[in-house]
Amino acid sequence: MTTIHVIENPTLEGKRRAFVLAEDRVGHYPEFREFFVKRFSLDANALSRPGYVLAPSGMVYALVFIGRSGEPFPDGIEVYALPDALEPLNDPEIDADLWALLRWMIAGVGGAWRVEDLDATGRLYQLSVAAGA
Amino acid sequence: MDASGAALRFTHEEWPYEPKFKQVNGWRMHYVDEGIGDPVVLLHGNPAWGFLYRKFIKPLTAAGRRVIVPDMIGFGLSEKPVREQAHTLDGHIANLTGLLRQLDVRNTTIVCHDWGGPTGLGFALSNPDRVRALIIMSTWAWPLPPAEFHKRIFPWRMMHAPLVGPCLLGRHNALAGRGMYLSVVDRKKFRAEAQSVYENILPDPASRLLTWTWPRWIPLDESARGLARFEWLERELRKSKLPTLLVWGREDEVFDHKTFATRFKELLPHAEGPELVTGRHFLQEDSGEEIAGKINGFLDRIEGR
Numbered sequence: 001m002t003t004i005h006v007i008e009n010p011t012l013e014g015k016r017r018a019f020v021l022a023e024d025r026v027g028h029y030p031e032f033r034e035f036f037v038k039r040f041s042l043d044a045n046a047l048s049r050p051g052y053v054l055a056p057s058g059m060v061y062a063l064v065f066i067g068r069s070g071e072p073f074p075d076g077i078e079v080y081a082l083p084d085a086l087e088p089l090n091d092p093e094i095d096a097d098l099w100a101l102l103r104w105m106i107a108g109v110g111g112a113w114r115v116e117d118l119d120a121t122g123r124l125y126q127l128s129v130a131a132g133a
Numbered sequence: 134m135d136a137s138g139a140a141l142r143f144t145h146e147e148w149p150y151e152p153k154f155k156q157v158n159g160w161r162m163h164y165v166d167e168g169i170g171d172p173v174v175l176l177h178g179n180p181a182w183g184f185l186y187r188k189f190i191k192p193l194t195a196a197g198r199r200v201i202v203p204d205m206i207g208f209g210l211s212e213k214p215v216r217e218q219a220h221t222l223d224g225h226i227a228n229l230t231g232l233l234r235q236l237d238v239r240n241t242t243i244v245c246h247d248w249g250g251p252t253g254l255g256f257a258l259s260n261p262d263r264v265r266a267l268i269i270m271s272t273w274a275w276p277l278p279p280a281e282f283h284k285r286i287f288p289w290r291m292m293h294a295p296l297v298g299p300c301l302l303g304r305h306n307a308l309a310g311r312g313m314y315l316s317v318v319d320r321k322k323f324r325a326e327a328q329s330v331y332e333n334i335l336p337d338p339a340s341r342l343l344t345w346t347w348p349r350w351i352p353l354d355e356s357a358r359g360l361a362r363f364e365w366l367e368r369e370l371r372k373s374k375l376p377t378l379l380v381w382g383r384e385d386e387v388f389d390h391k392t393f394a395t396r397f398k399e400l401l402p403h404a405e406g407p408e409l410v411t412g413r414h415f416l417q418e419d420s421g422e423e424i425a426g427k428i429n430g431f432l433d434r435i436e437g438r
Binding site: 095098112 | 216217218286287290295299304310311
């Protein structure tokens with residue numbers, strides 16, 4: 001498995017939320033906000049629940065959507081891994097999962113935003129996770 | 134909230150300067166303050182800090198000048214807010230204004246580079262009684278259009294796109310490392326002498342927030358947040374009669390001198406230059422002593438020394 005799958009009801013028992021990434025301005029390019037609104041039906045679901053995704057490592061991630069008064073929803077996103085409660089994160093696996101998450105997001109945003117350009121940007125900055133992409 | 138940790142002092146053979154701090158506009162700002170004479174304020178941009186000017190300080194102080202080198206809030210040894218909403222263009226101009234008013238500088242020369250341009254020129258144009266000259270390097274001060282480079286998705290807009298910025302520039306520190314490396318001429322020397330300094334001053338993802346926040350403040354269309362301030366900068370700069378020197382890197386592909394220095398010459402027809410030196414965007418890394426010499430020569434001329 002190399003991609004991201006949206007899942008509805010992951011098992012949360014025995015897991016913890018481990019913070020891995022925050023985006024304070026998901027609408028900087030509005031098409032990114034629109035992608036998350038559509039993909040997770042946020043017009044209807046709003047703050048009622050996180051969006052859950054299954055990543056290539058097998059780790060489940062919770063996407064927690066952040067609202068701010070006066071700004072379109074969501075204004076921000078926090079990404080949490082859901083490891084076994086007492087286990088530390090495996091950073092290389094997290095990096096690979098995050099890159100897969102970014103590729104999935106860029107593919108979903110579409111239009112002028114291309115996964116090839118994301119991978120090329122990663123290679124330009126010599127990210128190992130982008131090397132084989 | 135702050136991501137600075139305990140980084141209040143930095144020791145390096147090329148940076149033997151006493152760290153100083155002022156509380157400005159609600160934040161703790163670090164600066165060095167060396168020498169005696171009329172002040173020369175050296176302003177860095179993204180993702181640098183005062184260390185970028187390490188080769189300027191001794192020649193300028195030796196020539197009888199006071200040199201003040203602030204670290205922008207969010208960089209260097211200054212406080213590093215952890216929310217993007219803490220950073221605005223007007224807020225950064227106010228931060229600098231807070232410092233320079235506390236230091237009560239007069240007859241000041243503002244030397245600005247990258248985001249030190251919009252912020253430093255913002256201070257100069259709103260505090261003309263404190264400023265006597267400008268040195269402008271590899272920056273801009275007008276709303277649209279930015280460089281063609283800034284409009285492209287690969288690599289510029291992709292690099293700081295939502296979630297991509299926090300991952301690529303935050304988790305992986307791409308701008309302070311590889312990004313600066315790509316923007317100097319002598320890359321081998323930069324890697325040996327300086328790259329790790331710029332990387333290590335931003336040790337954790339949370340400390341790197343401004344590296345992807347500043348790119349988001351470059352206006353790309355009429356709806357951009359900073360548009361009105363850049364319109365003001367252009368309008369006020371056009372009225373400026375301050376003695377000005379333009380210094381540009383000959384190899385600068387991002388703010389290329391044919392586009393950007395030429396535009397500054399249109400706004401400031403009395404400006405001297407552009408003096409071209411070896412350098413890409415971070416021209417101070419390749420030609421620090423030479424630029425310091427040009428600043429001394431320029432100030433000597435306008436002072437009648």
